[in-house]
Amino acid sequence: MPVKEVAAKIASMEIRGALRIAIAAAKAMEQEILDGASYDELVRAGDTLKDARPTAVSLPNAINYVLHIFDKHKSDDPSVARSLIIADVSDFIAGLESSLEKIAEIGSNLVEEGDVILTICNSNTVASILKRAWEKGKRFKVYACETRPRFQGHITYNDLASAGVDVTLIVDSAAYYTMVHKSVTKAFVGADTVYVNGDVVNKIGTSQVALMAKHAGVELIVCTETIKFSPYSVSGELVEIEERDQKEVWDKEAKIFNPAFDITEKEHINMIVTEVGIIPPEAAYQVLKEKFGWSLE
Amino acid sequence: MPVKEVAAKIASMEIRGALRIAIAAAKAMEQEILDGASYDELVRAGDTLKDARPTAVSLPNAINYVLHIFDKHKSDDPSVARSLIIADVSDFIAGLESSLEKIAEIGSNLVEEGDVILTICNSNTVASILKRAWEKGKRFKVYACETRPRFQGHITYNDLASAGVDVTLIVDSAAYYTMVHKSVTKAFVGADTVYVNGDVVNKIGTSQVALMAKHAGVELIVCTETIKFSPYSVSGELVEIEERDQKEVWDKEAKIFNPAFDITEKEHINMIVTEVGIIPPEAAYQVLKEKFGWSLE
Amino acid sequence: MPVKEVAAKIASMEIRGALRIAIAAAKAMEQEILDGASYDELVRAGDTLKDARPTAVSLPNAINYVLHIFDKHKSDDPSVARSLIIADVSDFIAGLESSLEKIAEIGSNLVEEGDVILTICNSNTVASILKRAWEKGKRFKVYACETRPRFQGHITYNDLASAGVDVTLIVDSAAYYTMVHKSVTKAFVGADTVYVNGDVVNKIGTSQVALMAKHAGVELIVCTETIKFSPYSVSGELVEIEERDQKEVWDKEAKIFNPAFDITEKEHINMIVTEVGIIPPEAAYQVLKEKFGWSLE
């Protein structure tokens, strides 16, 4: 699919989800390379794609990584450079495509027989982990927060229940009472963006679940692909927290504050499960350097 | 209104709200006394009323207090005892009737110019305080949690907005983000029941608001009539947390846990505003002894 | 039994246990009164008894209370004063004798079906509560810390196991791991002395159990007769923490620090169960004033 078409589909949200966007963008960039684009042309293609969705970090991450590959091989013998680039980009895309599978496998190892698990919103990584653990024969309970205002907890409920997982829905306000009185042992949450210092941007409500977990002796486990780690945060460019339409909250003329995300402090996070393994949140800095070849110098 | 009629209206929830129930019950007991009931008849009348709503603590509190008054005067000269009893019961009812007004006045003193206040659910005491403070010319901001599953936050919003108060609605999951990023200074919440040790039973979500407040440097102020202080808690008889119909949460066949209340730990409460003044939560023991003449001995 | 004999038995530890000491001393004082002792003679009798065991607060508490009764009636008509005193002292002794029973009843109300309870040392009040709750048909689990150096946890184990309670022994070092990984919901502990500010002196290890409970979201419930509340603490005279024989710890020539008690901070205590009902720890001040007529003025 040509760059412009992919950009259009990202803009129209026909292609959505941080991982799917990254894969689509990387493939569009790969096609440009196969079509013989120069570095400058590739940069321009990347800019077109980036403009399609300015807020999701996985999009510029994927594009910048392809440019980084291109750049890395520029001093190689021209006769082999192109095939090396194509091989590396192909590996990168394959890595993206297998990341959810790897996270499911690693994360499912953390689930123990008899666990009582709380989750919020609808996260592909978390759902994959819980379903994988259930398939392996582990038996545990899940409490899913309904996740106002858009009720993504309903999707989680249906997804897990269809897979046979023992899942119960609660309102978001019942999270702390459930932790304490239903003996919750672990909380699994996804991530929208991971900052270089280990703080995590995710669906509104996550930061308070994390605070409660710390206070109730519950482990807080973030599950996310490394494509969501933000190199921009290294320069202090943080995500602007989106304020969404108030109609999502109440269908009435009223003054409503509707932030879509919040920021979970690293001190409340026990670990992050990624496709390259489990890390403490503070290793975000190292992953950014190793994985994306990022450097300010 | 005769006892049976009042009991029926309490049972059918025609008479509802902890304070209104207490007043109706006290008046029905007063009528019995005016009609010349003996102590034993009065006890039976009280039992009929108590059976109408077994969970609200204000109902037995009001009845037991009337019985306590009756008992206190039994050694008085019969020629004056009856009129003394009637006078005391009348005072008690007047006290109940004026308690909301007193709380509004006391609590409004706590509101400072420029405050940013968060509240949850719909509490008569909190709403009265905020409106009174606004009437006095103080200017401040209020964030009202919508309070799933029954959206009592909408009632709070309408009530405050009609009075001109600068109120903004948020989803319950945005409470912590709002506290931190909108510089909330105080949180005012109501109470369903106050335990002897200072713990407070209130609408589901209150205990997590209180935890967040403590973590974000926000004062947590509980506002309630003393008629909701539980003498039963002195004997370890705690409130059974009601689990309500799951249809309130999701109109679908699903496994849903829907607790109506939770318990806020005394350590997270800065003070309780009552009609007899401000107290630390741990003074609940003293109020119970002084106000209701309660004793295990 | 005459005062000297009682004093001797307390000194030799033939009579031991805070409550039994208090009852024996109160009865010896009662006998003095029946034998016609004057106030000054009574004071001397009390001094003899107090000298028998200088550290236990229940002993002077009982004696002082009898003196307080005597003093209270000195302005009464001499013809009735003596019988009033005898009646009051008799009531006081009866109250002491029934206090364990009352605590068992009140405390057992706090135990909920499915609870997982941790305890340390061997406390009559805690054991009575747990056995009473089990007799009422409630089913729960108990983890008993072995309580080095003297293994009083073995006594608790045997006592509860004989009564059919589902009890498991752990080493003291496993307390936190057990709280977190066995989903402990409540910790019940006894008390040696309760200070006026709500801090509690109890067997070494209690203060760290309380700290862990706070951190793991576990309720910490102290269970004790009010005869152990210390009026001396009102004047700043605190208990000197006894350092016991090092042979209790290791039968070897070695440098050993063997404190018998520690001090649990009031902030880590949810409530105290007494024979006069449940109180917050901070109500110790009020109980001291009401119960023992204590005053510095």
Place this chain on the structure above:
Amino acid sequence: MPVKEVAAKIASMEIRGALRIAIAAAKAMEQEILDGASYDELVRAGDTLKDARPTAVSLPNAINYVLHIFDKHKSDDPSVARSLIIADVSDFIAGLESSLEKIAEIGSNLVEEGDVILTICNSNTVASILKRAWEKGKRFKVYACETRPRFQGHITYNDLASAGVDVTLIVDSAAYYTMVHKSVTKAFVGADTVYVNGDVVNKIGTSQVALMAKHAGVELIVCTETIKFSPYSVSGELVEIEERDQKEVWDKEAKIFNPAFDITEKEHINMIVTEVGIIPPEAAYQVLKEKFGWSLE
């Protein structure tokens, strides 16, 4: 001394210090009574005195207590009422005059051999306690914060050093480092006002010393006469924190924020030492009711 003269000296700060002001005002009121003032005249005299210094709580407390005594005896036989009033007022003044002595005695019991004690500002109660403990032969170390902007710590240093106490001065910013690295065991601080819920208003810097103490495992002990407990706080009328002249901070044209006091949260206070004994901060409510006969009803 006549009322007007006393009022003038309070206004000019010739008479200052919370306790001295209370004594002077009570004596002026006593004189009015001796001179045959009616209740209404007494009220007016009280108003004159109160106007002399609107912010110190000890002033209205003393006046209101004298009025309360007057009022209490109004139904007594007129032939004895006057002498009863005079006796009660005299007792009240004697109590005020002996309160510092009592606090010194009680508080000095809390000082243990080998203690390392931190203090801030210059508090009569704290200095008296430390000097009394030293006189009793206890040996300990004191670190005195210099207490910017007015360096009251220098007065404390001189006072303690003159009495032979081992005292060391530190800057206010070194408080936490000193606590951790010099193994501070206790912090003693005074109070300007005690609120009904146990929060304490005192010299700027006290609230951060209290926070650090909690974090470093140091006991925080407030030492104050009960005449500083605020009945106004029961109605939510809190102290307006005075902002003082910026010249105290920097002798230069600059934007300076110079609050004179701050508010220490009750959770950070282990106990309050008063002339009526040691109490938990939450017993402020009870002291206000018992001591000052205060009631909103």
Place this chain on the structure above:
Amino acid sequence: MPVKEVAAKIASMEIRGALRIAIAAAKAMEQEILDGASYDELVRAGDTLKDARPTAVSLPNAINYVLHIFDKHKSDDPSVARSLIIADVSDFIAGLESSLEKIAEIGSNLVEEGDVILTICNSNTVASILKRAWEKGKRFKVYACETRPRFQGHITYNDLASAGVDVTLIVDSAAYYTMVHKSVTKAFVGADTVYVNGDVVNKIGTSQVALMAKHAGVELIVCTETIKFSPYSVSGELVEIEERDQKEVWDKEAKIFNPAFDITEKEHINMIVTEVGIIPPEAAYQVLKEKFGWSLE
């Protein structure tokens, strides 16, 4: 010694201790290489060794590292590869053998004159550090927890006392009281396994010592060779906490829960002293990558 013999001695616990096992296994692998084993033969030898003790992480770590060295040189010129491999393996073994010495040196730098140090269990690294610091002339106090159920604290006591160190034994339950009342400044503990996120598995009781240390303002320092860092934890394969024979706890028919280890949260750890230097616990991820060439990709 041939592989089978080493495996047998590891299985029979003739060779025990994480470091000694690692060295023995590495030497057996080295012998295989010297004997001309192919990569596949080496893998099989490694599997034989690993099966000898499935739970200790140092064993597979040592084997995998030797395999990693072998693998790293497979593209080298065959004429030099073998000698390069042998040199690298030899370096690796030398590194293991010198690690305790290096830790003693580094850790002893952290001990300051006048420190009061608490430790639990018997750790070679901790004992080496404390003895080294004492040899350097530093003077400090040590409190050693007896470490039920197996009293390894007695070994620590004897080891330190023999070296002249000022050591005192305490029961495990006295840890918190000792921290607060004996002004403990640092706690040194060993490790059984270090997880990738910085959490540390160690002898039961360590996690509660760490919690208390955080609450009492005491530094918690973990001392361990990097051979105990777990690459398996990267994939979520955590250590199964061993439950040991109940006879260790009580020689009686009884229900006993006897976990051998617990997990200390990274938030409670100030630093980890390793032979490659001091690191924050969160750098476990980096050490695993650099030291063991570990990668999931």
Place this chain on the structure above:
Amino acid sequence: MPVKEVAAKIASMEIRGALRIAIAAAKAMEQEILDGASYDELVRAGDTLKDARPTAVSLPNAINYVLHIFDKHKSDDPSVARSLIIADVSDFIAGLESSLEKIAEIGSNLVEEGDVILTICNSNTVASILKRAWEKGKRFKVYACETRPRFQGHITYNDLASAGVDVTLIVDSAAYYTMVHKSVTKAFVGADTVYVNGDVVNKIGTSQVALMAKHAGVELIVCTETIKFSPYSVSGELVEIEERDQKEVWDKEAKIFNPAFDITEKEHINMIVTEVGIIPPEAAYQVLKEKFGWSLE
């Protein structure tokens, strides 16, 4: 400038400030290389420089890095080695020279419209960040602690006020009150030394500001060049906290404790802004390894 002259100027504090010292030392070393010094001569030159100021970590860091560069190229072809070394050293010096500019740029991105920022002492990095943010048109408030005993806060005040920034001075004791009552959102502080585990040595008072920030929900941001990261801390060689002249505190014969620095715990630090980007404090280990080629092996 020759080495001896630079050393003299560092010793006399003509050259001061961690960054300026590092640049001067690196340039002196560069001159030695240009003058044809051998490695041994270079080591001796470095020792001369290091002796000039034994406590500042930036000095040995700069020298060691130049030696590391020299060492790194020793196996290069002699014909190019020298120019490679000179180029690398030149880059290093350029990096030092531009580091403040980079930190200003990165840090200013973190400042948000409407922020209320607290700072302590006078830090070049913090002042540069705040002035840069103001230049970019962001509007916010700054509270500057006066920073006893040397009032460096006055310098900060003048610097910011001259640049038009809305800055207010407070005494150090007003920090917590200001955080809570003026809704402080972020605290920016400098660093004297950063330890390998992420703990930060800085001006006395910083550690208590950090503790208060954590408690009041305020972000604590450390701003510093990486030249202040201490490789010595990797070996456990920590900074000896300087005790300065007591005359700085009080111009009087008195016992005064005047520590110049304190240590902020990594748990209280949200992030560190460096010239190589933002990092979590725990990444200090990684920066030390990457930036300075540091290794214990």
